Amino acid sequence: MSNNQHQATATALSSLKDIHSVYFIGIGGIGMSALARYFIAKGVMVSGYDKTETELTKKLVEEGIPVHYTEDVNNIPKDVDLVVYTPAVPKQHAELVYYQENNYKVVKRSDVLGAISADTFNICVAGTHGKTTVSTMVAHILRDSGYGCNAFLGGISTNYNTNFWSDPNNVSVIEADEYDRSFLKLSPDVAIITAMDADHLDIYGDEATMQQAFVEFGSKVKPGGLLISKFGLTKAKDIKADNKWTYSTTNDAASVYTLDIKIQEGGYDFNVQLPGGMISGFRLNMGGMHNVENAVAAIAVAYKLEIDEEKIKAAIASFRGVKRRFEYVLPWEPKEKGGYVYPILIDDYAHHPEELRALLRSTRNLFPQRKITVIFQPHLFSRTKDFANEFSSSLDIADRIILLPIYPARELPMEGVTSEIILKNIQGEDKQLLSKEELLDWARRYANEIDKEFGEVIVVAGAGDIDQLVAPLKQIFANA
Known part of the structure; x- marks a missing residue:
């Protein structure tokens, strides 16, 4: 899309108050559903299509949004003012083609977010991993402290069981998605960049081009605004912003960094050094050292907004995480039944090698005596092909590796390219490739063999439909 085209789209969408009915193609996507909820909150008629029914689409239906699951132009509303689609929808999708050929106003999700961000004070969180947790933490601090914000999140906040909420305060916390260069349509007052690891090479071609997009995003910070980036990002120095902070859990050369981190009862206690002094006594009640790092970025934002220190600490302590982000499905506390120690069951959205590495390292650090099994579903053929060796290396942190077939999402x-190309380079001996049905059969057999002294940790990871296996796995292991 050219600049002129983008400006025309943004102008067309700048008066969202004049939109009375919206149709979403791919409404079950996490970002799309947040926008659907935004329009519902504004009193707009909303309906949509998705290819499969999920817990999220069921929730949308409960909230008054009709959703259908058959690609059929006879099922779609013809009197809509706006049609929103996700880039994950194929270009030849029958409903999308119908609306385009019949001159409806058809825009990408990113265009709508761009229009919303044109009129608010925006905290935009980008990064190849970490952005969902950081944006949810920021939004939670602002909500919990009474500061107030509108939140457009890429995950379901466990505290509020939603990925969107509205507030009279004209502040938006937006998860800034790098896929399809969507984040370049946003207008940040505060921008956070958590990581620039190679990803989405089907869009960008190579890592350098992708990193340049992050440079462009950071350089979109409004005059007088603030860029907060993870310390050590190679391209951060190229970003043009009036004010820059860095954050870290390990390096005191950063603008914001942690001190005195202690692992306590499945979470962390720590202090944070900020540009104006230290705040001591933080408590994060969730696992994963990478989540301490995420918390530091969120704390930096709250500090910049001059939120009271005690309110920031209270919000971090009460933060319950994001669904599928180091989520304890079976609690970490040891529970005994029939002589067996319950396994810990952790569910996580990790779908990039670095995310997997952080997830499994954190699990190993938190539970050093427990055997770790990882059940991983690769996401996208292109990502599997690009990072097969890196996936193998990350998965080797676990004691046992179970792979599922690749989830194709938008790809043919x-x-x-199959899960075998990951499996063959895993160094550990305890590895196998199973179908979903075979996995549940394995779980039923294995549930009664759990280590009796220390218990075990079973980590479910992936961005596809592996989440649908979490409930049956929980039931199997909890009732063993």
Whole structure:
């Protein structure tokens, strides 16, 4: 899309108050559903399509949004003012083609977010991993402290069981998605960049091009605004912003960094050094050292907004995480039944090698005596092909590796690209590739063999439909 085209789209969408009915193609996507909820909150008629029914689409239906699951132009509303689609929808999708050919106003999700952000004070969180947790933490601090914000999140906040909420305060916390260069349509007052690891090479071609997009995003910070980036990002120095902070859990050369981190009861106690002094006595009640790092970024934002220190500490302590982000499905506390120690069951959205590495390292640090099993579903043929060796290396942190077939999402199969190309380079001996049905059969057999002294940790990871296996796995292991 050219600059002129983008400006025309943004102008067309700048008067969202004149929109009375919206149709979403791919409404079950996490970002799309947040926008659907935004329009519902504004009193707009909303309906949509998705290819499969999920817990999220069921919730949308409960909230008054009709959703259908058959790609059929006879099922779609013809009197809508705006049609919103996700880039994950194929270009030849029958409903999308119908609306385009019949001159409806058809825009991407990112165009709507861009229009919303044109009129608010925006805290935009970007990064190839970490952005969902950081944006949810920021939004929670602002909500819990009474500061107030509108939140457009890429995950379901466990505290509020939603990915969107509205507030009279004209402040928006927006998860800034790098896929399809969507985040370049936003207008940040405060921008956070958590990571620039290579990803979405199907869009960008190579890592350098992708990193340049992050440079462009950071450089979109409004005059007088603030860029907060993870310490050590190679391209951060190229970003043009009036004010820059860095954050870290390990390096006191950063603008904001942690001190005296202690692992306590499945979470962390720590202090944070900020540009104006230290705040001591933080408590984070969730696992994963990477989540301490995420908390530091969120704390930096709250400090910049001059939120009271005690309110920031209270909000971090009460933060319950994001669904599928180091989520304890079976609690970490040891529970005994029939002589067996319950396994800990952790569910996580990790779908990039670095996310997997952080997830499994954190699990190992928190539970050093427990055997760790990881059940991983690769996401996208292209990502599997690009990072097969890196996935193998990250998965090797676990004691046992179970792979599922690749979840294709928006892609068609690629010749020679299967989960086998990850499996063959895993160094550990305890590895296998199973179908979903075979996995549940394995779990039923294995549930009664759990280590009796220390218990075990079972980590479910992936961004596809592996989440649908979490409830049956929980039931199997909890009732063993």
